[in-house]
Amino acid sequence: MGYRIVVAGATGNVGREMVNILAERQFPADEIAVLASSRSQGNQIEYGDTGRMLKVQNIEHFDPAGWDMALFAIGSEATKVYAPKFAKAGCTVIDNSSLYRMDPDVPLIVPEVNAAAIDGYRTKNIIANPNCSTAQMVVALKPLHDAATILRVVVATYQSVSGAGKSGMDELFEQSRNIFVGDPAVATLFTKQIAFNVIPHIDSFLDDGSTKEEWKMVVETKKILGAKIKVSATCVRVPVFVGHSEAINIEFEREMSAAQAKRILREAPGIMLIDKHEDGGYITPIEAAGDDATYISRVRDDPTVENGINLWCVSDNLRKGAALNAVQIAELLGRRHLKKAA
Structure with missing residues (x-):
């Protein structure tokens, strides 16, 4: 016997990806309900490549x-x-929003990283999915932290416009087209032109000059990996449709070299190490789009600190950063607690 599962927000970028991934991974569902607002009621969504169509229901009712x-x-x-x-x-509820992430009674889960923390879900019957940029980073950090204990992380993100939803992707497309035909590139969603540009500003500014996106990376990483880890983040929006990239500098308590890190990362769950010291011997967002893995490249020693390394981390933000992680949480919940499926 399988599960009865709901996807709420099924007509959005992440919701559609959730539906596709449930089908791809052959999630053991006896019944699936897809929900959205009244505007989408009655529309149909295809269940992956199965040819099966699901009718959208109004979440209010x-x-x-x-x-x-x-x-x-x-x-x-x-x-x-x-x-x-x-x-x-x-x-x-497995929630992709930021609402419950820092609630002490709600586990914040990345299955490859802190699976056992899901056991606390019963307090509120809610499990939180982390921020997209946090999710891929902690997948990369966890095996290294286990090996040598991370003291400090400095990360700069290069986040695609799909992180701002369909409207973000539309704005990049419209601005790019307008520039090519000589029309104005009007910024509507983003604070400045995003086409052929980068914007060091995601979410609202806080009193200390950081943005809320940067704050999320700091506090979520601490909740998932441990409060003692120091994290400094700079989050940047870039003119890429899908796929977040991160340049990560890591300082360890114990000895860690680039060679050691590569050996560890090569065997770590959820990670693909692609790191050749040659032209094209690394992964970029366009190559990660549509894949489940968190890709690691450019692993090298940091000569400015003892026990420090740098690495490049790329992942599809709509998948591992959101929809895939949510489905993996559902699979984990089923295995550890619900156990209805054979």
């Missing part, structure tokens, strides 16, 4: 009683309304 899990991709405001309702009805 959906009864979650009797459903096992709900993957939420509806943003913090809607999650605030619907997550407690679903959780109270016995349907475990």
